[in-house]
Amino acid sequence: MALSWSDQAIWWQVYPLGFTGAPPVGDGGPVRHGLRHLRSWLDHVAELGCTGLQLGPIFASETHGYDTVDHFAIDRRLGDDADFDALVGEAGERGLRIVLDGVFNHVGRSFAGDPGWLRRGPDGEPDTFEGHDRLVALDHGQEAVRAYVASVLGHWLDRGAAGWRLDAAYAVPAEFWSEVLPRVRARHPQAWFAGEVIHGDYAGYVARSGLDSVTQYELWKAIWSSLNDRNLYELAHALDRHDAMLESFTPLTFTGNHDVTRLATRLDDPRHLGHALAVLFTVGGAPSVYYGDELGLQGVKEEREGGDDAIRPAFPATPADLPKQGREVFGLHRRLIALRRANPWLARARTSVPHLANRSAVLRSGDGSGQALLTLLNLDDRPYRFPLGPGRYAVAEAGDAGAGDPALVPAHGWRVLLPAP
Structure with a gap:
């Protein structure tokens, strides 16, 4: 099967409102041009080796961006259309594509669209999303809503976006996307659409919806959990399910994102950070790196008001202002x-x-x-000699100097091997 550009993508995911230090509430004040801050980090992303930016919400919203009020306007805390165009242009000069975060399951209370598009309960009040009073659900059974979402998707693709991450896709009927996406693909056949799906039948949702990909939370959980429990059977089970998904689509893989505790904090043993990354980058999928994870940043997600702040921090004006201690983790990435x-x-x-x-x-x-490679994982307190079978191998990457016998991996070590010529 021929690989598309999206199959080969390696994403740097960033939450722009946090990254740029935007005020927590969109108050309609002066335009702050926060996207200019993000532009100063494009060389960092290119140096890392990523091929695109997966942006968090950038559209006009009440607070955190997932309460959109106008999908056709850049949030004034981040800038305006000219700032967006400049970001797309400068990213393109570095070979970086941009994917946008579209929140179309729900909107903010002050949504600028037709209030008749909201889904309402028996009492006539708008339905809320997962108990969040400020998030009201769209009625996905209405043709007007389908037409509106298609127009938003197409508008920003026309402006230079390469695709969309569709927030809370798990809460949207798959059939909604199966009706919306063909309209958009008619003009943008190369656009990529990935849905946020946490539980359930990933492959089934992709097949019914027409999406290109969904978020691979099963593998995310198995990576850190198997390392913490020193139970690689859990990882093997998840990889078996992951293989089945790859039969029909390329999952969006990750070890961190804007909604979860950071990997460096989640792992009980910091020596196993390299193991997690080795798995991420040597199995199928379209891998994503959450901003700051490439520097080994810490951060705990908490289930409370403001509980995302620690994992969505502001970054300095330029990469030159970063602390030096993150360079080793950056180099590994x-x-x-x-x-x-x-x-x-x-x-x-x-x-x-x-x-x-x-x-x-x-x-x-x-x-x-x-074509094949081997990833060797040793979580033991002692060195381990792996049975590699026939053939000769060379160390392509390792968590140690990698010299000597490729099959002998140090305690808490890992290696990636390629066939030797």
């Missing part, structure tokens, strides 16, 4: 991303587990035509 880009077939690779124990595993990722 950069090397693994370079390995991924040198082996683009990994986007659709299937991963088997030819050796598996609680604390050791060999992951074999291959494309079915002879």
Whole structure:
């Protein structure tokens, strides 16, 4: 199967309102041009090796961006149309595509659209989203709502966006997207649409909706949980399900995002950060790096008002202002991303587990035509010699110096091996 540009994408996900230090409430004040701040980080993203920016909400909203009030206007805390155009243009000069975050399950209370588009309960009041009083649900059964969403998607694709992440897609009937997306694809056949889906039948939702991808929360959870419990059987089980998804679509994979505790905080043993990243970048999918994770930032997600603030921090004016201690983690991300880009077939690779124990595993990722690599994971307190079978291998990347026997991995070490010539 030929790979599309989106199959081979490696995303840098950023939450712009937090990143730029925007005020917590959109008060209609002067335009602040926060997107200019983001433009000063494009070289950082390119140096990391990512091929695109996956932006959090940038449209006019009441507070955190997921309470949109006008999908056709840039939030005044972030700038205006000219700032958006400049961001798209400067990103394109660096080979970076931009994907936007579209919130179309619900809107803010002061939504500028037709109030008749809201879904209402028996009492005539608008339905709310998951108990959030300020978030009111759109009525996805209305043709007017389908036409509105299609027009928003097309408008920003016309302006240079390459695709959309569709927030809370799990709450939207799949059939809604199956009617909306063909209208948009008629003019933008290369556009990419990924839905936020947390639980359930990922492949089934993709098939019914016509989306290109969904968020792979199962693999996200299995990565950190298996490392914390030193139970790689959990990871192997998740990879088996992941392989089944790859039969029909390329999942959006990640070890962190704007809604979860950061990886460096989630892991009980900091020595296992490299293991998590090695898995992310050597199995199938379209990997995403959440801003700051490439620097090893810490942050806890809390279920309270303001509980996202720690994982959505403001960044300094330029990368030169970053603390130096994050460079080692940055370098590790950069090397693994370079390995991924040198082996683009990994986007659709299937991963088997030819050796598996609680604390050791060999992951074999291959494309079915002879290209393959091995990822060796050792969570034990002692070195472990892996049974590699026939053939010769060379260390492509490692959590240690990688010298000597490729099959002998140090305690709490990992390696990625490629067939030796």
